[in-house]
Amino acid sequence: MDAILCLEPDLFFAPRLADAIRAQGGRPVIVETPAAFVEAMDREFPVLALVDLDAPGDWAAAIARCKLRPHSRQTPIYAFGPHVDAERLQTARTAGADHAWARSRMMAELPALVDRHLHPPVRYPAGWDEPLSEPARLGVEAFNRGEYFEQHEYFEEAWKEETRPIREFYQGVLQVGVAFLLIERGVWAGAIKAFRRGLPRLRDLPLVCQGVDLAALRSAAIDIHAEITALGPDRLHEFDRSRFPTIGTTDKMTG
Secondary structure, rough: OOOOEEEEEEEEEEEEEEEHHHOOEEEEEEEOOHHHHHHHHHHHHOOOEEEHHHOOHHHHHHHHHHHHOOOOOOOOOEEEEOOOOHHHHHHHHOOOOEEEEEEHHHHHHHHHHHHHHOOOHHHOOOOOOOOOOOOHHHHHHHHHHOOOHHHHHHHHHHHHOOOOOHHHHHHHHHHHHHHHHHHOOOOOHHHHHHHHHHHHHHOOOOOEOOOOEHHHHHHHHHHHHHHHHHHHHHHHHHOOHOOOOOOOOOOOOOO
């Protein structure tokens, strides 16, 4: 179940947030300090983060830190506070919050906000139904041979050549392959970061994208990310690398 992280020290308000998140099928993770917020962002890989600007401590620094790091910057952060304190709301925006709302608006829109991030609508970027470019096709072949460094090179070339938003598809697959490479090398932290850079880019794309069975790849990568997260760095060697998936394709993969 997808996590939604909340920096909320108020013992009355926190249960209200948690109940609203559970009602939409999410898993609330409530923390009380900015330091705990940053730590939970790394531990939980949430699909959404909420920050109460009444929380004590340097919440602006916590927001900025999460937004500066490549593996957490894609997590949307919604800050909320008193509507009369425009300066505090602007400080949150300046720190990097994607939105800063009055508390009343947050509570009014919370169910829809949570549902939208737990179940994002499918996005169809221009080019999603076209054949793979030649570098991307070579990247798929390298990926399926287990040549994860080489797939990175091919998909990076494809990404550089493509100017439309579909290039995020190439980035996402590239980062999943990099995660597999780092698992092979025993670099747990790097693998976690690569997954968290890549998976958000694939999350709302079509089930089949440019002839690639993206749904199957995405599902397998999510499962592997969860497993190695649970194993931790000291037990990464226990992961069965034979479970690395290949990329399934259709006959429309090439023109």
